[in-house]
Every structure is written in C-alpha cells, then in structure tokens.
Amino acid sequence: xxxxxxxxxxxxxxxxxxxxxRKMADGTFKISKFALSDDEINYGLYRLNHSSGSAYRGLExxxxxxxxxxxxxxxxxxxLSLSNLNILYMPDLxxxxxxxxALKQKNNTNYVxxxxxxxxxxxxxxxxxxxxxxxxxxxxRSIVLESGINNSDVSMTSTNQxxxxxxxxxxDTNVSVTFNTNYIGYVLGTTPSxxxxxxxxxxxxxxxxxxxxxxxxxxxxRTGFGTVDNPMSKASIYTPTTADTDITTLINCAGIIGxxxxxxxxVDPALTTTTSQPSDARWTxxxxxxxxxxxLAGTYSTIAxxxxxxxxxxxxxxxxxxxxxxxxTA
Numbered sequence: 001x002x003x004x005x006x007x008x009x010x011x012x013x014x015x016x017x018x019x020x021x022r023k024m025a026d027g028t029f030k031i032s033k034f035a036l037s038d039d040e041i042n043y044g045l046y047r048l049n050h051s052s053g054s055a056y057r058g059l060e061x062x063x064x065x066x067x068x069x070x071x072x073x074x075x076x077x078x079x080l081s082l083s084n085l086n087i088l089y090m091p092d093l094x095x096x097x098x099x100x101x102a103l104k105q106k107n108n109t110n111y112v113x114x115x116x117x118x119x120x121x122x123x124x125x126x127x128x129x130x131x132x133x134x135x136x137x138x139x140x141r142s143i144v145l146e147s148g149i150n151n152s153d154v155s156m157t158s159t160n161q162x163x164x165x166x167x168x169x170x171x172d173t174n175v176s177v178t179f180n181t182n183y184i185g186y187v188l189g190t191t192p193s194x195x196x197x198x199x200x201x202x203x204x205x206x207x208x209x210x211x212x213x214x215x216x217x218x219x220x221x222r223t224g225f226g227t228v229d230n231p232m233s234k235a236s237i238y239t240p241t242t243a244d245t246d247i248t249t250l251i252n253c254a255g256i257i258g259x260x261x262x263x264x265x266x267v268d269p270a271l272t273t274t275t276s277q278p279s280d281a282r283w284t285x286x287x288x289x290x291x292x293x294x295x296l297a298g299t300y301s302t303i304a305x306x307x308x309x310x311x312x313x314x315x316x317x318x319x320x321x322x323x324x325x326x327x328x329t330a
Contacts, residue, residue, distance in 0.1 A: 036079040040067045087168045089149045093316035094252045096144035106130040109323040114272045118327040125296035135266035139208045142264045147172040148257035156239045165258040172311035178227045187214045189230035189263040196260040197236035202245025232259040299328045
C-alpha cells in the first residue's frame, strides 16, 4: 500500500496480493496487522544548515515522490514504535565474511554446494571459502551473522555494548529464518552457548561450535515457505587492550557487536545427486541447468533463492542471496 498526498484529501492506495484477492473472493479477507516503511526516503537530504532557513531543512524530503502500492514483500526499512527515548543507535543485521569459518560471497551470491563432489569442484576453481556444503553440522564453513551498531562512532568496548545495546533491550537473542521449502529441507544453526569472542590481544577465541538442526518450522506468510527460529549468542568482541590489532579484519560491523550466530541449510536429498546420477526435475523447473561458470571446470545446475532474516529485539532484517549448485559434468 502507499499514501498519496494530493495536498488535500489523503488517499490510501491499497493493492491486494494474490492471497488477499483469494480471501476477498471467499469472504474471509480481514486486516489483522499492518507494517509501515519509509523505503523511498533518503534522510541524507535533510539540510540542518539550509541557506534559506530552518523552514527549508526537510523540503527535499517532503518533495520526494512516494512509491506506489505493490504486491511485493519489499519493506526493507520497516518503521518501529519505540517507547524508550534513550535509544540513540539501532543495530543492523550483517553477514560476516571475514572470519576463517565464514562463507564469502562470489558473483553477488552465497554458493551452497548440494554434494561433496560439487564442493570440491568449487574449492578447486574459486578457492577456499566461497561455498559451503549443504547440511554440514560443523562450522568449517557457514553463514555467520552479526547484530550490532554499524557505526564507527560507537567504539568496540564492553561499556558501549552495555550502554547502547544491552540496557536498551536491543540485544538480539533470536533470528528467524524464512526459506523456500520447495528445495530447502531445514535450517541448521548455532545454540545459545556458542561462543563468539576475541582475547585481549584481539585474536579470535570463539572456537568452532556445532550446528544443530532447528525444529519447529512454522508456515511463513506465503505458500511454499517456512520459518524457523535460531538462537543468537551475546558476543564478546572488543578493541584489543594489550596489542595494536585491527579487529575489523575479523568482523564486518563498524561498531560494537551485540550478538552473533551461524547457520547452514539442508536441501531435499533428491536434489543432491552426483554427475553419474539423473538430476531431479526441480533443477529445470526452478533453476538453470548445463551452465558454465567462470573459473569452474565442467557444467552446473543452479537454483537462486534467498534466506529472509529478522531479529527478535531490534527487528533488524537481512535478505541473504544463496545459490544452490550441483555439478552436472566434470
């Protein structure tokens, strides 16, 4: 939906999704919840010292065209109602790509190899770190998540963690993961006891926690998707006190981190066939087959999808693109 301000009556432009139209047709349509967003607004246009005076500070923002109603679920910057006036910074949810166990992106996606044959081929072509083996319970390679204040003004100290995150109830202890159930069977993730920490000299002492299968998958807000909750652990990643170590070589967040987690996905076993076995029809139905990919030997089938993430306390969100990949020929 979108609000259209015509300098008179305020018009609400509502566009129903396919599910909404179906419910409207059978008489069961009822609005029970709503969400607001300001995706189209660039607050960098606010001019505190505008040459024409204070009345013009937000003029460019007020003149910004408003997005039309859409049926897509694309609220990237949802608005929140916060009663705590002491909140100065909101945490962001980021993908860590710097830890030795963290999955790194390649070609603007995260490759998930559906079998070990494909994993070996990708490592041989791309190098280590650019793919993870689906269903793997070890954190040898996984999607690592950071919930923290992505602002270098908030230095990485335990005091700032307590002041800006913990005391304001912005410490995320859970992240929900929404995934496509047509090919992803379940999600694996770290437990609440997983350790994400650095020592006084800035070296990593977080260890390699085991990923556990997350149960209790609930239907998502649309057909063919499921949502599961995964714990996040309070992080202890602070500026070194005994050495001149650059802690940003380990984390993506520019400021203090509140909590972290690591996840992987398992795919339907029928999708894990090797080059000597026939492929499941879903590779053709949902993806592309027989592809050549730069730096990789042979041909491949891929299915592009994503993981939609949302944290429980800060309500930070992140959409992680993933590509399921299977080697077709060597």
